[in-house]
Amino acid sequence: MAVYRIGSQEIEYTLRRSPRASKASLSVTPKSFELLVPEGATDEQICAVLDRRRAWIIETVQHMAERAKAQTRVYQFVTGAKIPYRGRIAKLTIEPFDGSLVEVSFRNGFHIRMPSGLPPESSDAVIESSLRLWLKHRVRDDARDFVRRHGERNGLKPRGVQIKDQKHMWGSCGQNRQINLNWHLIFAPKPVLEYAVVHEMCHLKHRNHEPEFWELVGRVLPDWENRKTWLDKNEHMLGWEKVEPSV
Known part of the structure; x- marks a missing residue:
């Protein structure tokens, strides 16, 4: 930096x-x-x-400092905690069971089955790690679906899609035609994630943001401006801040 x-x-x-x-x-x-x-x-x-x-x-x-203050704060990953997901806030439910691995699912909220033998002092970190991994898999699957939907018919064929923990950008398109996406896009509504994927795909033809680039984005997604506006206005929602309890 x-x-x-x-x-x-x-x-x-x-x-x-x-x-x-x-x-x-x-x-x-x-x-x-x-x-x-x-x-x-x-x-x-x-x-x-x-x-x-x-x-x-x-x-x-x-402006960014003000938005950071509004970010979702999670003190503990326990039943009742609120987690952002696809543009809204979802509740977390934790259920102990006899298995050996943490299981994550989503049904009108996050449901996590946690091994009953997991030590209490390590459960918080294990649940957060498992939830983070599950979310990364969801954004990867969604992004690949959007590539299949828009790629071939528009002559946009990336080498592949990688999900990364990027701190300062939503996505990038490498010279090797590899598309990289910030996993925090899973916290945005699906149409916004779709815009981010299409945006990077269009960089396969236009490496800058000249008018030709935006014209191509518009041919693929006619309402791209609405999606971009949501992303610009709600970036503070895209993630959580883990707050450690004060001693």
């Missing part, structure tokens, strides 16, 4: 260099902002861009 200093305040941001970039551009990522610059940009040129956009940066960072 790079750091931009405004007085005594240090603001972290992602600096990305690209041989395809003709000019610098700033964009918001899930928890920060990103500065894209041409590959040969100097430190002085980068600082000049940041200084010109200082007011925007301050406003954006404050």
